Amino acid sequence: MMKNYFFQIRKTKNLAQIIVRLIKENFEQNTQITSPKKINLDNIFSKFLENLINSKNSVQEERLMFEFSSRIKSNTYKQIKIINYFKEIFFSEKIDKIFLLNDLGILQKIVPEFSKILDLPQFDRYHSLTVGQHTLRALNILKDLKSKKLRNNTYKFVYKILKRNEDLKPLYYSTLLHDIGKGSGDDHSKVGSRISSKVLKRLNEDNSTISETRWLIENHLLMSDLAFKRDLGDFSVIKKAAKKINSMERLINLFLLTALDISAVDQGLWNDWKARLLKTLYEKLEKEINRPSSVVSLNEKISLIKKDIIKNSKIISSSLVDNVSKITYPNYWLLQSKEMIAFQIEKFFAKKKLGNLCEIRKISTENFFSVIIFTKDRPQLFLDLISIFTSEKISIHQARIFTLADETVIDTFTISLNLNKNLVYSKKYLNELKQKLSLQKPLQFEEASQYNFSNRNFFKKKIEIFFDNKLSSTYTVLTVITNDRLGLLYDLSKVLLKSKLVIFTAKITTNGDFVEDSFHLRTEYGSKFTNENKIKDLESQIYTMLSQKLEYVY
DSSP: HHHHHHHHHHHHHHHHHHHHHHHHHHHTTTTHHHOOSSOOHHHHHHHHHHHTTTOOOOOOHHHHHHHHHHGGGGGGGGGGGHHHHHHHHHHOHHHHHHHHHTTHHHHHHHSSHHHHHTTOOOOOOSSOHHHHHHHHHHHHHHHHHHOOEEEEEEHHHHHHHHHHOOOOOHHHHHHHHTTTTTTTSSSSHHHHHHHHHHHHHHOOHHHHOOOHHHHHHHHTTHHHHHHHHHHHTOOHHHHHHHHHHHHHHHHHHHHHHHHHHTTTSSSSOOOHHHHHHHHHHHHHHHHHSSSOGSSSHHHHHHHHHHHHHHOOSSSHHHHHHHHHHHOHHHHHHSOOOHHHHHIIIIIITTTOOOSSSEEEOOOOOSSSEEEEEEEOOTTHHHHHHHHHHHHOOOHHHEEEEEEEETTEEEEEEEEESOOOOOOOHHHHHHHHHHHHHHOOOOOOOOOOOOGGGGGGGOOOOOEEEEEEEOOOOSEEEEEEEEEOTTTHHHHHHHHHHTEEEEEEEEEEEEEEEEEEEEEEEETTTSSSSOOHHHHHHHHHHHHHHHHHHGGGGO
């Protein structure tokens, strides 16, 4: 029903636009609107495409195409001349031309598979557009980036990578076809890959273009899954991904397709934080693809990191780094950026201050911040810190915990303030937050009474729990997908810590109604969590906890 509704709305809008333009044009020229008695549709169609390429198309031609395109024989759309005209329009930088082909029903005739997704709704609050609208917006963004019409600092790195792209064909085709498999009921990436092969063969593309396009479509979610759900400091994850991608050409196209896909979902979804994560992932994968680091030992890597930190700091000395090394483990040096390590050494280790220390620094042009807490470890510390963020209604995007040999802990959080409309960023507020985090006193947050979640309706209740011991060579990765609500990270962490699991990293990705929390875990003895019976028991505990609180979701 909804698909038909969107179809009728689109047809009505397109017809209304043509009628208005016809009336305006004929009124200005003082002529009458008439219908031709005899027409050669094939000739008119060919001439229309030729004029469109040269930007000489008229509203009269558009009217005829809108009215009679369905009567053009299917073989006409397969003619080499027509296909070449279409490809010239498709690869041009002007987005309005491909939009016009879509509005007139021509795009769906040349690529019939596109008609299946054009008005296909996506029933969630993450996707506000139909699949077809999302696809065309992604293509629009690509063309705007190519023509440099899109001016936004978050695309600075995207521009840089786009210049490196020597063959745009696979990128253009994968942008058009990346969601072509949706609505099939199966994995849309694999289905889309198979469909794209048929489409590109009809468009007379060579085997290399077909192969690369298929690979991009089948893997178009790979980089977003890694960047927003996995620990980018986990080298084993990077190594596996680099082996799968295997070439710089694929990495460039996959990065660009990922940025386009995210940007086209909804306004504001592409932001500085996501841009930074994808940039970090790209650079790690680039380094691994170009110079596989299997020949470099762990000690050599850490040694190079230390040298760079000493070289680029006016405060940090070799003796200071040696002292820090005595109480830190390898992951401290390997799972953070050199900039973050240097910041921590300068702020905490160099000054030798005692007590609970907290630093907050802005990390982007938007309201994204790093919160770094340096303190003595104790039971419930992580939960108490999360309770403070939750009570302040601050969004946590990532958390990382380092426990040192002297029982000191360094907890780092990436947070955003701009997701809360009532929260105004100010130095005063940040100082107050620092004070609360330094005191580390747990704060209460009201889940139901304040927001009355129990009276709200949402599209679908969801609880999905996955344990993965293959993704990482050193951690068990737990992924929980469920309805978003206040205190979710707190409740999940509470269950995990109660089971005596150590949380090394947590990543939080919000997609409309749902949130995906990903945890990198080890047992209290430093090993992976592999006992099948204990995994089933913990999965049951998490499911029960989430089920009991689903009445509070919004």
